[in-house]
Amino acid sequence: xxxxxxxxxxxxxxxxxxxxxxxxxxxxxxxxxxxxxxxxxxxxxxxxxxxxxxxxxxxxxxxxxxxxxxxxxxxxxxxxxxxxxxxxxxxxxxxxxxxxxxxxxxxxxxxxxxxxxxxxxxxxxxxxxxxxxxxxxxxxxxxxxxxxxxxxxxxxxxxxxxxxxxxxxxxxxxxxxxxxxxxxxxxxxxxxxxxxxxxxxxxxxxxxxxxxxxxxxxxxxxxxxxxxxxxxxxxx
Amino acid sequence: xxxxxxxxxxxxxxxxxxxxxxxxxxxxxxxxxxxxxxxxxxxxxxxxxxxxxxxxxxxxxxxxxxxxxxxxxxxxxxxxxxxxxxxxxxxxxxxxxxxxxxxxxxxxxxxxxxxxxxxxxxxxxxxxxxxxxxxxxxxxxxxxxxxxxxxxxxxxxxxxxxxxxxxxxxxxxxxxxxxxxxxxxxxxxxxxxxxxxxxxxxxxxxxxxxxxxxxxxxxxxxxxxxxxxxxxxxxx
DNA sequence: TGCACAAAAATCGTATGCAATCTTTTTCGG
DNA sequence: CCGAAAAAGATTGCATACGATTTTTGTGCA
Numbered sequence: 001x002x003x004x005x006x007x008x009x010x011x012x013x014x015x016x017x018x019x020x021x022x023x024x025x026x027x028x029x030x031x032x033x034x035x036x037x038x039x040x041x042x043x044x045x046x047x048x049x050x051x052x053x054x055x056x057x058x059x060x061x062x063x064x065x066x067x068x069x070x071x072x073x074x075x076x077x078x079x080x081x082x083x084x085x086x087x088x089x090x091x092x093x094x095x096x097x098x099x100x101x102x103x104x105x106x107x108x109x110x111x112x113x114x115x116x117x118x119x120x121x122x123x124x125x126x127x128x129x130x131x132x133x134x135x136x137x138x139x140x141x142x143x144x145x146x147x148x149x150x151x152x153x154x155x156x157x158x159x160x161x162x163x164x165x166x167x168x169x170x171x172x173x174x175x176x177x178x179x180x181x182x183x184x185x186x187x188x189x190x191x192x193x194x195x196x197x198x199x200x201x202x203x204x205x206x207x208x209x210x211x212x213x214x215x216x217x218x219x220x221x222x223x224x225x226x227x228x229x230x231x232x233x234x235x236x
Numbered sequence: 237x238x239x240x241x242x243x244x245x246x247x248x249x250x251x252x253x254x255x256x257x258x259x260x261x262x263x264x265x266x267x268x269x270x271x272x273x274x275x276x277x278x279x280x281x282x283x284x285x286x287x288x289x290x291x292x293x294x295x296x297x298x299x300x301x302x303x304x305x306x307x308x309x310x311x312x313x314x315x316x317x318x319x320x321x322x323x324x325x326x327x328x329x330x331x332x333x334x335x336x337x338x339x340x341x342x343x344x345x346x347x348x349x350x351x352x353x354x355x356x357x358x359x360x361x362x363x364x365x366x367x368x369x370x371x372x373x374x375x376x377x378x379x380x381x382x383x384x385x386x387x388x389x390x391x392x393x394x395x396x397x398x399x400x401x402x403x404x405x406x407x408x409x410x411x412x413x414x415x416x417x418x419x420x421x422x423x424x425x426x427x428x429x430x431x432x433x434x435x436x437x438x439x440x441x442x443x444x445x446x447x448x449x450x451x452x453x454x455x456x457x458x459x460x461x462x463x464x465x466x467x468x469x470x471x472x
Numbered sequence: 473t474g475c476a477c478a479a480a481a482a483t484c485g486t487a488t489g490c491a492a493t494c495t496t497t498t499t500c501g502g
Numbered sequence: 503c504c505g506a507a508a509a510a511g512a513t514t515g516c517a518t519a520c521g522a523t524t525t526t527t528g529t530g531c532a
Contacts, residue, residue: 016309017486041513052487053514054290061294065301067394073252074493074514089392096336096395104328156325158303158405159332162398169394253516277483288517289484310484310523 018058021049025059029068029079030144030171031137036081040069066165068172080172084222087173091217094166097159098147098213099206102193104154106202113153117194120146124187144171146190170216177220186216254294257285261295265304265315266380266407267373272317276305302401304408316408320458323409327453330402333395334383334449335442338429340390342438349389353430356382360423380407382426406452413456422452 025045028034046056060077063069071077082090105113124146127139144167151163189212196205261281264270282292296313299305307313318326341349360382363375380403387399425448432441 043513054486054488057514058294058297061297062301065298075495076513086393089394092340092392093394093398097332100332156328157322158325158329158402162329166394279483290516290518293484311525312483 016055016058017049017051018055018062021045021051021056021059022062024049025063026066026068026168027141029063030168031141032171032175033137034079036079036172036176038079040077040079042076067169080169082169082173082176084177084224086169087177087220087222090166090169090173091213093162094170094213095210097162097166098150099210101151101154101156101159101163102197102205102209103202104156104159105150106197106200106205108155109153109197109200114194114198116149117146117197120149121187121191121194124190128187140171140174143186143190144168150193173220174216177222179219179221186212189215252291252294253285253287254291254298257281257287257292257295258298260285261299262302262304262404263377265299266404267377268407268411269373270315272315272408272412274315276313276315278312303405316405318405318409318412320413320460322405323413323456323458326402326405326409327449329398330406330449331446333398333402334386335446337387337390337392337395337399338433338441338445339438340392340395341386342433342436342441344391345389345433345436350430350434352385353382353433356385357423357427357430360426364423376407376410379422379426380404386429409456410452413458415455415457422448425451 025034025040034040040060042053042056042060045060046053049056060069060071064071064077068080069077070080120142124139124142127135127142147167148160148163151160154160189208193205193208193212196202196208261270261276270276276296278289278292278296281296282289285292296305296307300307300313303318304316305313306316356378360375360378363371363378383403384396384399387396390396425444429441429444429448432438432444
């Protein structure tokens with residue numbers, strides 16, 4: 001567990017240290033520096049971030065609300081290990097919400113937003129071109145960030161938060177059940193969506209988003225495997 | 237603040253006392269025993285429920301995640317006072333999500349579910365018939381419970397949680413900005429929705445739900461008023 | 473009387489301590 | 503040598519303690 005090498009610096013006026021720790025841990029979970037099932041003990045988190053157990057505990061509680069960690073009474077917190085059923089629910093939720101978000105974003109998008117999308121797409125492309133596990137992680141993260149950017153453009157704080165949770169959980173799911181790298185394919189789809197936004201073709205943006213989600217889910221192998229079940233049974 | 241007269245008894249296998257307190261407070265907020273803006277100090281909550289500040293604080297943190305209380309650093313927690321803009325976002329989110337939930341529920345509904353819906357509708361009707369503030373509160377709660385029941389039938393735990401949050405926040409919004417009692421109207425619409433579910437007319441159920449939400453929102457008066465703004469400015 | 477400023481009280485943020493629970497290791501009988 | 507019970511160790515749940523910040527109260531001066 002070598003997190004905490006990013007010093008969660010003066011990064012914005014953080015009301016809470018707990019929140020900063022949560023953000024750090026979430027990033028670590030989302031891009032797989034922390035594998036599903038990993039135990040996150042209050043004490044360890046506390047020492048790593050140099051805070052007391054109290055605040056470490058608060059951070060873990062937040063992550064548990066987001067579904068990124070699962071806590072068991074008197075046992076502790078673990079990075080979530082979503083079941084295939086949970087994975088399906090995550091994607092069902094996204095299929096329901098994201099096309100609507102695309103439409104909302106389409107109705108409000110500005111040229112500045114388009115520029116931000118272009119920058120985001122460039123970054124995605126860079127990571128896809130690179131090799132190595134670090135680039136892979138960054139690629140997953142960037143791909144998620146595209147969807148979060150779209151959600152922020154849509155201008156609904158509640159839906160944005162829902163999407164933050166869904167995107168984070170999707171990353172976990174993809175890490176666990178992802179088959180190939182649909183990455184390149186996903187990237188081109190992102191590009192198409194931005195194109196639709198730019199030409200204010202909201203209906204098309206919405207449809208593209210729906211298909212995009214379908215493609216991502218289609219790449220998953222959600223058959224129950226002996227491996228995870230066994231690991232689960234043995235308490236990991 | 238005379239809550240805690242419901243003893244949150246041996247009610248189910250309670251994993252956490254904090255969760256029990258959260259549920260209690262949430263109910264109190266949703267049916268207006270706690271008015272928006274009310275201060276919820278950690279100490280007071282703690283003594284009321286006979287726990288330490290630690291666990292009271294955890295409960296308040298949960299409510300803050302759900303958007304039912306707003307916490308200000310070094311100042312404490314207050315029952316949320318949603319702005320008109322927030323209110324709009326709550327209903328925009330519901331318009332996006334609930335029609336889809338109706339469709340999902342329609343595809344999975346069993347006869348046992350239908351019976352549960354009927355029972356729920358009966359209860360709603362009872363409270364509408366009654367007079368007095370207590371019945372009013374129960375009526376608001378029952379109306380929300382209808383939507384939660386629908387969400388549970390839909391069988392997606394994630395969407396169900398989202399709906400729990402949205403319904404709770406809606407109750408706050410209605411309490412703040414509700415004009416009349418659309419209650420009777422809402423009740424008849426609920427009945428229609430159950431009818432559509434029973435006849436497996438998913439498309440109709442979805443449309444009815446959409447209109448239902450529109451009707452609820454149409455009953456709100458979301459113009460910015462001097463009153464709340466002033467109270468807000470004066471720190472309440 | 474009214475206002476500014478200071479002291480007091482209340483409340484929050486956080487660390488730490490203790491009991492309860494779970495996990496691991498040790499020990500003992502077969 | 504192996505398995506089961508017991509002890510030791512680790513970790514969580516919760517309460518409490520203390521400094522920091524905010525709010526309220528009290529007091530003196532204009």
